[in-house]
Amino acid sequence: DAKTTQPNSMESNEEEPVHLPCNHSTISGTDYIHWYRQLPSQGPEYVIHGLTSNVNNRMASLAIAEDRKSSTLILHRATLRDAAVYYCILRGYSGYSTLTFGKGTMLLVSP
Amino acid sequence: GAGVSQSPSNKVTEKGKDVELRCDPISGHTALYWYRQRLGQGLEFLIYFQGNSAPDKSGLPSDRFSAERTGESVSTLTIQRTQQEDSAVYLCASSLFRDGVTDTQYFGPGTRLTVL
Numbered sequence: 001d002a003k004t005t006q007p008n009s010m011e012s013n014e015e016e017p018v019h020l021p022c023n024h025s026t027i028s029g030t031d032y033i034h035w036y037r038q039l040p041s042q043g044p045e046y047v048i049h050g051l052t053s054n055v056n057n058r059m060a061s062l063a064i065a066e067d068r069k070s071s072t073l074i075l076h077r078a079t080l081r082d083a084a085v086y087y088c089i090l091r092g093y094s095g096y097s098t099l100t101f102g103k104g105t106m107l108l109v110s111p
Numbered sequence: 112g113a114g115v116s117q118s119p120s121n122k123v124t125e126k127g128k129d130v131e132l133r134c135d136p137i138s139g140h141t142a143l144y145w146y147r148q149r150l151g152q153g154l155e156f157l158i159y160f161q162g163n164s165a166p167d168k169s170g171l172p173s174d175r176f177s178a179e180r181t182g183e184s185v186s187t188l189t190i191q192r193t194q195q196e197d198s199a200v201y202l203c204a205s206s207l208f209r210d211g212v213t214d215t216q217y218f219g220p221g222t223r224l225t226v227l
Contacts, residue, residue, distance in 0.1 A: 032212055043115075043202050043218030044154070087153070091212050098144065098167070099216060101153035 004088045009106040012078045020073040020105055022088030027068050031092040035062065035073050036099070037084040044087065044101075047073065083109045113137070115219035117203050123225045124193055132188040132222045136205030143186050144216060145178055146202045154202065160186065161208055193226045200224070 005023040012018045024033070035047040048055055048062045050071075055062040061074040075082055087104040116135045124130050136143050145157040156170040160180040171177070175193075180186040190197055200223050204216040 046215045098156045
């Protein structure tokens with residue numbers, strides 16, 4: 001799977017929007033962009049994924065650049081429960097099924 | 112329904128002992144994965160089972176590590192002659208195999224292994 005680059009940490013205030021960036025300049029045409037998050041002392045949980053078009057679900061939105069070399073996970077109103085490490089992961093057919101986790105972005109949310 | 116469960120939640124062992132870690136996947140999930148997470152690090156892939164196919168063992172760090180899965184149910188990860196560097200949280204995940212690329216993986220709470 002191609003490599004992703006994320007900031008080590010970000011801070012936000014409660015009830016404000018959060019934009020978590022991810023760079024993946026070597027993405028291939030068939031790579032999907034997945035986001036997982038890991039709350040303290042828990043296993044990771046799925047957040048969202050997309051290929052080319054922007055995606056929305058109950059947890060977040062995923063904005064994908066037109067050239068697909070970067071993407072942004074958007075939490076519309078951060079809550080204290082959203083404090084976690086967020087992982088941006090590419091999955092392609094050559095590296096099927098397994099998730100390759102980097103170090104992710106630690107999101108700190110202040111009341 | 113029930114999520115992925117793992118046991119024990121914590122395991123403390125002495126260097127050189129063997130340990131067995133158990134994972135119960137979500138019922139009906141044909142794919143099962145083991146990962147390891149050292150303190151402050153990201154997850155490392157260990158092994159992957161999918162249906163009746165031969166498991167992908169490419170992530171196992173040494174021949175002291177092995178895993179088995181009975182059909183499409185329980186899996187056991189065994190670490191023989193444990194070393195201090197084996198101390199980590201061992202995470203299991205399962206998924207309903209669709210295409211291997213868009214499948215969502217559901218993780219268990221992990222087993223924290225401490226080797227003294």
